[in-house]
Amino acid sequence: MTTVLLLVLSNLFMTTAWYWHVRGGAQAVEARPLMLVIAISWGIALFEYCLAVPANRIGTLNGWSAGQLKIAQEAIALVVFGVFMVVVLKEPLHWRHLAAFACIMAAVGFLFTGK
Template identity: 70%
Template sequence: MPTFLLLLFSNIFMTTAWYWHLKGGMNKPLLVVILISWGIAFVEYCLAVPANRIGYAHGWSAGQLKVAQEAIALIIFGVFMVTVLGEPLHWRHAAAFICIMAAVAFLFVGRT
């Protein structure tokens, strides 16, 4: 559970770092946006690195950690896209989500 929660919160920070400026920040100079995003991403790394270490120490493979992170990122981005950017979800988003969830299932099925 600590691995999942750390990955969840790290993805919230990373999605914010990458996309916050698309809504209301487009008038800011690019260098300022980059520096602000680096500051936000620093928090993401402070959460993601321990998440991966804890997960690996508890038997998760590197592949499992990466695919789980991607699945979480897709969920977080979908919420961000709708709530912050005001963009609608389409069937393509659901199809992509199903594909990512299938990848997660393939890596975790039979995990000992």
């Protein structure tokens, strides 16, 4: 459970680091200096690493394989991004997003079957 919680928190930081600056459309994006955006995003991503690395170590110590850790991270990232996309970026959720989520969840099921 600790692994999943840390992965959720790390994904909140990474999604923010990658996408906070695209909020507001093309004019708003263009108005933000790229080097400043990169510097701010690196600062945010530092917190992601401080959570993701321990999550992966704890998961490994609890018997998770690297593949299981990665696919769990991807599933969590998809959920976190879906919420971020709707709440922060104000973009609508479509059936395609749900279909992609279902595919990732199927991958999670395959990797954790028999574990």
